[in-house]
Amino acid sequence: MSIGPEELDYVRDLVFRRSAIVLEPAKQYLVESRLARLVLDEGCDTLDELVHRLQSEPPGDLHARVVEAMTTNETSFFRDLHPFEALREHVIPALVAQREATRSLFVWCAAASTGQEAYTIAMILREHFPALAAWSVRIVATDLSTEVLARARAGIYRQFEINRGLPEERLRAHFEPHGIDWRIRPELRAMVEFRQANLIDDWGAMPTPDLVFLRNVLIYFDVPTKRALLGRVHDLLARDGVLFLGGSETTSGLDDRFERIAQGKAVYYRRRDGC
Ligand SMILES: C[S@@+](CC[C@H](N)C(=O)[O-])C[C@H]1O[C@@H](n2cnc3c(N)ncnc32)[C@H](O)[C@@H]1O
Known part of the structure; x- marks a missing residue:
């Protein structure tokens, strides 16, 4: 299913304004493949017809669904492993010592996709602390x-999603069978609250996070958006808090108020002293 040049520009602009995701013109194939299902669901004959409908209607649900369809939701349990080893071996033990007086911990998993990252953090806390x-x-x-988010809340995963990153022991400990799938046990599900938030909008009432996971989302944004977002995360993060980014992401050259910490094969960031 192909898209015309003006229709492509409309979609690129819509997605950028509503999510900050940059779709280069060369990503035409991606727009065509990601929106094909929506074309059918909406009873349109062509992708251009869907775009003309978007252009003629006031902004609403259909526009939001187009933006959602253009997000990349790739994720897995214990993705990249090393950050979670650093979390268990160094970051959480340090925070537990630092928070002994208040006995409270707030973790923000931003751009959480279908929930595997947040449940990974919950598994680590439950198993080791x-x-x-x-x-x-x-x-x-x-x-x-x-x-x-609906998938994340349900906590139901297919066998191939389990196979990516979870050994048998963890599967038994934290999941129960759900037909041919697996469901996160209620006690682990209860540890994570899922809610909608657009990173480029107001984040609503948010306590000071001790830990922020902002992984594999900056890659979709342009430099001004990355700068603005990292600046806001810096100002929100606890002074002794920790920020994890994706393996190909960095604060370097974007917000130098962060200090890069390399621990084994993991990298994470802290606010520099006094910033
Ligand atoms: C590739 S996934 C990363 C999932 C997880 N953090 C990980 O590293 O495995 C990127 C997620 O960012 C979300 N996303 C993209 N733009 C966003 C925005 N402006 N606000 C909030 N989430 C956004 C997408 O919906 C998608 O689920």
Whole structure:
């Protein structure tokens, strides 16, 4: 299903204004393949017809669905492994010592997609830090897309999603069978709150996070958006808090108020002293 040049420009502009995701003109094939299902669902004959409908209607649900369809939701449990090893071995133990007085911990998993990252964090806390059961621990996971958030809340995963990153032992500990799929056990599901938030909008009432996971989303944004977003995360993060980015993402050259910490094969960021 092909798209005309003006229609492509309309979609690129819509997606950029509503999500900051940059779709280069060369991504035409991506727009065509990602929107094909929506064309059928909406009873349109062509992609251009769908775009003309978007242009003629006031902004609403259809526009939001187009933007959601253009998000890339690739994720997995224990993705890249090393950040989660650093979390378990260094970052959480340090925070537990630092928060002994308040006995509270707030984790923000931004751009959480279908939930694997947030549930990975919950698994680590449950397996290795049982004392935290007596603390106030909140894991808030947000994403732009209502579709992925619904999947994340349900906590139901297919066998191939389990096979990507979860050994048998963890599967038994944290999941129960759900037909041919697997469902996160209620006690782990209860540890994570999922809510919709667009990273380029107001984030609503948000406590000061001790840990921010902002992984594999900056790659979709242009430099001014990355700068603005990292600046806001910097100002929100606890002074001794930690920021994790994706493996190909960095604060370097974008916000030098962050200090890069390399620990084994993992990299994470802290606010520099006094910033
Ligand atoms: C590739 S996934 C990353 C998932 C997870 N953080 C990981 O690293 O495995 C990127 C996610 O960012 C979300 N996203 C893209 N633009 C966004 C925006 N402006 N606000 C909030 N979420 C956004 C997408 O919906 C998608 O689920």
